Amino acid sequence: MADVIVEHGRVVGTTGARKRTGLHNALRRKSMVAFFLTLPLIVLIALFVLYPALFSMHLATLNKSMQKFVGFGNFTFLFKRETFWMVVKQSCIFAITAVIFKALIGFIVAHFVHNIPAKGQRKWRGMLLVPWVIPPAMSTLAWLWLFDPSYSAFNYTLSFFGVGPIPWLGDAAWARFSVILVNVWYGSPFFMIMYLAALKSVPDQLYEAAAIDGANWWQKIWYVTLPMMRNIIAITTLFSLIVTFANFDIVRILTSGGPLDQTQIFATYAFRVGIESNDIPLGASVSLFMVPILAVAAIFILRDVSKRGNEA
C-alpha cells in the first residue's frame, strides 16, 4: 500500500527535482531495508542449502580419496553394482507403497472422525495424531521392541492364534513389510489431519444437494468430496512422497538396511557408503539419485500450491 502512496505522490508531485530525489531515497531505503531483513535468510539458504547442493555435484565427480577427477566414474560404478539397483527398486517400492497406504488410511480415518458428533472430534483427533508427534527415532525404537525376535510382543500375541513366530526383521520380505508398516503408522496421521481440514471446508449444501439428487454415500464421496479435496490430496501426497522417499530414521533404526541390504533405501545406503565406509564421493552420488524424483514432485507441489493460493 505504501507503494501506491509513494507512486501517487510521484505522479502528482511536479514541484521539482528535490522532491523526486527525496522520494527516490525513500524508495531506495525501503528496498535496502527489505534487503537487510531478508539478508540472513538469503545467506543461510545460499551457504547451507544451495552451496552444499552444488558441492555435492562436484564431490560426485571425484575419486574416493578426493584427489582425482573421475567424471561420471562413480555413476558408472554404481550402475554396475547389483546392490545399487536393489536400492533403487526398494526405494521406489518403499515410497510408493507407503504413500498409497498412508493416503488411504488417512482418508478413511478422516472420514470416520468427520462422521462423529463435533463434540468428540477434538478428542479423537488429538489421540490419532500422536504417532506424528513422537520423534520418529523414538517411536521406531518401540516398534523395534515390538518386533523383537525372542520376546516379541507381536509373536506372543500371534501364538494364541496358532500363527508361528514371524521373523519380522530377519526375513527380507517381512523386513520390507515392517519398514513400510512403521512408515505408514508414522505418516498416516498427517494425512488424516490434512484431509480433516479439507473436509471441513466442503460446504454442507453440496452434500444436501447430492442427497436430494439421490446420491448414495459412495457417490457423495466420488462426486462431491474428492473433487473438492483434489488439490489438498495432491499436495499432501506429493509432499509425503518427498519425505518418504528421503526417509532415513525408520529404516536405519529398524533394520540398518539389512538383512543383506535388502531394505536399504537411498538415504540409508548413502549413509552406509558415504559416512560409514568413508567414500564420500560415492555417497554423494547415491544421494544425488534422489534429485530427479524430488524435483518432479516439488514442481508439481509448487504448481498446486500457487493454484490454491489463487483460488483463495
Add this chain to the structure above:
Amino acid sequence: MSTMAIDKAGPRRNVKYGSMSRDRTWALRWSYFFLVLFAIFFLTPPLYMVITSLKSSAEISAATNPWWVFHPTLSNYVELLTSNQFLRFFWNSSIVSLVVVFVTMLISIPAAFALARMKFWGSATLATGVFLTYLVPDSLLFIPLFKMFALVQDLTGITLLNRWYVLLFIYPTLTVPFCTWIMIGYFASIPKELDEAAIIDGASWLQTLTRIFIPVALPGLIAATIFAFTVSWAQFLYPLVFTTSIDQLVLPVGITTTLIKGDVFNWGQIMTGALLGAAPPLIIYAFLMDYYIAGLTAGATKG
C-alpha cells in the same frame, strides 16, 4: 447439523420410513468401531513403551505376558534420570533446540515481513525459493555438509565436527524455510489498513513489525515456534553424522547408540529413554494442540 433437522422431521410412527435416522445411527456405530480399531493401531507403540518402561529387566527376560506389568517399578526412570550421560543428552538436546528456535525466529520473522509486505526486486522468486528449500530433505545434503564442515575445520583450525554446536548451523536449514513460509502467509493475511495506519502515524518499519505484525500474527508465531522446536528435537540424521563422542550427542542419537550396544538390549531402559525423549514434544502437543495443528496444515496453503 443437517442431519439433526432430518431426525426431527423424520416420521416417527412409521419405522419403515424412519430409516434415515437408523442409517445414521449405524453409520455412527461403525465410525466409532473403526475409530477404536485405528486408535489401537496408532497408540499401541506408545502404550507399549509405557508398559515396558515400568518393568524390571528380570520381568522382561522372564517372557511373561508382554502386554501387562506384574511388578511395576520406576527403577528405569530413576536410573536414567540420575545418570550423567542421559542428562547430558537431554541438556544437549534442550540447548540445541532452544537456540535453534531462537535463531529461526530471528531470521524468519524479518524475512517473512519483508517478503509479505515490501515488494522488492526478486521478492516473489525468493518466496518461491524459500518454499523449494523447505522441500529439500536432510538426506540429500548431509554428505556435502559434512565434507564442507570438515574442510572449514581444516582451513581455520576451529573444531566443528563432533561438537554439538555445529548443529546450530545446520538445523536452521530445516526450520527457517518452513517458518518463513508460514509466517509469510500469516503476515499477508493481516489487513493492510493496519500497517498503513501505523505508517501514517509515523511508525518506522521496525515499529510496524514489532507493534503490529508480531502481536497480530501471534498464533502463527506460536505455530512456527512449535514446529521449529519439534523438528530440531526430533532430528536424527544430522547429529548421527556430525557428532560421535558420547558427551556431544543429542537425545535421539544418544539413546539409539549408547543404550543399544553389545549383546544385551536393556529394553526397559531403552523404552524409558525413548519415552523421556518423546515427552517434550508430547507435552507441547498436549497443551498447544490447536497451534500445532494450525502449523501442520498451514504448510500446504499459501496464506
